[in-house]
Amino acid sequence: MESLKVAGIRLGTTCAGIKYPNRRDLVVIEAAAGTRAAAVFTRNAFCAAPVIVARTHLAAASPRYLVINTGNANAGTGRHGLVDAEASCRSLAERVGCRTEEVLPFSTGVIGEPLPLFRLVAGLPAALAALRADGWTEAAHGIMTTDTRPKWASRRLHLADREVTVTGIAKGAGMIRPDMATLLAFIATDAAVDEPVLQSVLTEAVADSFNAITVDGDTSTNDSCLLLATGQSGANVPAQGEDYARFAGAVREVCSDLAQAIIRDGEGATKFITVQIEGGRDAAECRQVAYTIAHSPLVKTAFFASDPNWGRILAAVGRAGLADLEIDRVALHLDEVCIVQNGGRALDYTEEQGQQVMARPEITIRVELGRGAAAARIWTTDLSFDYVRINAEYRT
């Protein structure tokens, strides 16, 4: 699917040599005057300098420009890191003639090394010169690190007889267990949306998309997700009702597409695994069980091996920390195959059925807890040789 243009948004990408030569690593996104913004950020206590600066700037003004670099996370860089993030905004602001607070910085890459500020600033003129409305795909390339594929998603809908577009790009393949949003997702729409409404649309969309995925359980220091609304379609999104629901649905779908794309491109991933927990007392305990399964190296390596070693899934459920879990009520399905019923192997389950399911590239693990009506669903990857290779060979 192509990435659809959003009226009022232009994107420019260039090679600034932040870490490697001849690699697209600097992206500027321009939003028309009057654009509203909503954002969610990492909850990692060691959040990166650009996260701190972006939060401060967002509180002071509506953003006109985003400046995004890869190759360096500007995290764990102390006070100097804050100065560097602020300086990159100020340089851009001077160049285009806006306020520093109207520029938001985003960084991704290696943690703990000083940001090469000079190279970033030197790259700004080329990025600005490259600004164009159909720059989404190239920008999706420009924000990649260990990603093997660019990730974008678009939806078009009609609101009050006007055509509205929602387009987003994202990056992320490792250090993925977003606690807010995954490392860098930028979504824009030409709908007109008030900020509180925009924030509630984004928060809801993120909950079941970026906040429901995990590759390795490692919450990044730089996770940021931004939703811009330029208003240039002339279509207004109300605070509730059918048009709100349809717009929120489109944003949710774009976030969901991007989150799934991140999992499909997860470091070393060979399988796309949906973990669906049902019958819990509340959503929190369902998520707890889901993440315990999704983070178990033994479960993940069994999926890599296409081995229906369901005992490992059961062991993960058992250690998830649920008080008074009655194991007699637990059931386990892999796709349509019922493996465990009443806490033990289902009578008609055969190893052949399990092997057949495990050979698939996309598999759903469904666990029924039998103690309530709540449910939760997350997406994750397997754990392969390539995950180890990627993270042992490269300093990302």
Place this chain on the structure above:
Amino acid sequence: MESLKVAGIRLGTTCAGIKYPNRRDLVVIEAAAGTRAAAVFTRNAFCAAPVIVARTHLAAASPRYLVINTGNANAGTGRHGLVDAEASCRSLAERVGCRTEEVLPFSTGVIGEPLPLFRLVAGLPAALAALRADGWTEAAHGIMTTDTRPKWASRRLHLADREVTVTGIAKGAGMIRPDMATLLAFIATDAAVDEPVLQSVLTEAVADSFNAITVDGDTSTNDSCLLLATGQSGANVPAQGEDYARFAGAVREVCSDLAQAIIRDGEGATKFITVQIEGGRDAAECRQVAYTIAHSPLVKTAFFASDPNWGRILAAVGRAGLADLEIDRVALHLDEVCIVQNGGRALDYTEEQGQQVMARPEITIRVELGRGAAAARIWTTDLSFDYVRINAEYRT
């Protein structure tokens, strides 16, 4: 170091063909009449049938015999599993002429397959015929699964002019994040110890040894640790005082040796990593940070690669969930090298220093949180290609 005999304890090992032919997989341990026992078991809700049966039997009688099989965990096996575990005890009891409750069953191996009860029972005569006081080393072999080395430890001490011995064996290499004790550790002493005292000695010893290690964060369904006291040395251990402390110290050292041996033999392990957290508000939050670091696949793969990628350690500290962590007060050392001070890179740290430390086979990660006086220490492994290979190729 050799494994020292314990008066009143005999061990017999045989090949019963539980899962593979010609592999030592059945061990019987005999304890003299009058032996007292203390035990700790897994807290996994899906605890295995033998764990349930062992708990029930321990509550009813002092154990005279332990029957231990590898190749099958008898976990996730429902009501049939309980019958099988009970039947293996009853068969042994009949053969030797004791009560069924005086026999404790232990199993380790694949989860979810029915215990081959017939083969286990058929192997009992050979195991009983092999009983001998110096059977510790062979028993340590007999309880191995994916372990590459047998694990035993001994201490000798004098109590009230009498010589007392403490000897233990353990197995475990994967599914290691004991929540009580690691999968199968059997320790015996010829000291005379009342059961409440024995239990307190064991509980204390386990807290800083088996309960302070992790390979992959996967708490097993079968973890069991048993401490037997035959009393045959004639030396009595009081409920407190110097002799208590010396005896407890010896048990702690044996547990610590065994726990460290498990980590050194951890699946695919190439490094022995100590995670030491200091300056926390309480021990619980220190452990929380320690386990977050120890379970991070990104930290573990960086250690495998001998890459001083300390940003990954910082990111793990930041996502450990400590309320109001002031990152300005956080410091990080790898062995003697200070890498992070006041939340940022230490001024005189050089990449060469980091690389030098990371090349070592044993490394201590020390994190200072700067918010209290509590501390915690755990041991863990790195994450290597071999971890993935072992768990993808074999159904253990």
